[in-house]
Amino acid sequence: MGYLWKSESSTNEWEDSQDGYFDMIMNLIANIIYIINFLFIMLKKCRECGETLIDGPPQERSAESERFKVTIKGIPTKICPRGCDGFYWYSPDLGMEVIDTLDGKSENIARLKGFFRYRQLCRNCKKELEPAENKVFKFEKKCRKGTVIEMIISAPSLFCSRCNLYFLPAQTASWGDSYYGELTDVIAKALSKDLIWK
């Protein structure tokens, strides 16, 4: 995890463009998946009896690794109207929707500076942050079903000694980020626990 903070200096010019670029790609991917899923959602049938699934009660699941503990509340589900066992994911992109909850613009997430060399800055005063102990962060997002997904994460944090604030690090890239790699693994573990997802 150490490499998140190893860079000392960088130029300023990429600072804002990178945030926008990442969001643009994520939005594009989300929209494509949404269109594909729109066609599939209507076809979702019970695995056992073939009946068309109906809305089920929201579920709560938790999972952890050495560094992270994640609880997801309000997971939207589908169930079989004939009473066959199992809670199904509400849509095949539920995982993506939950990951989306970690919006880089969240007040809980550090501000990222640099392009090839990253620095994690305080969202409030822009001071460079220091590695700190595990803290609990809460994220909320209205999902496509219209209900609210809540994710509570205990994770190694970053600290601003000037503002006395803690942050989750910003994601440095969609590849090769071991912090977010491990975190998304834990989220995936929680979302596939006693839930039918494919």
Ligand SMILES: [Zn+2]
């Ligand atoms: Zn059934």
Ligand SMILES: [Zn+2]
């Ligand atoms: Zn600060």
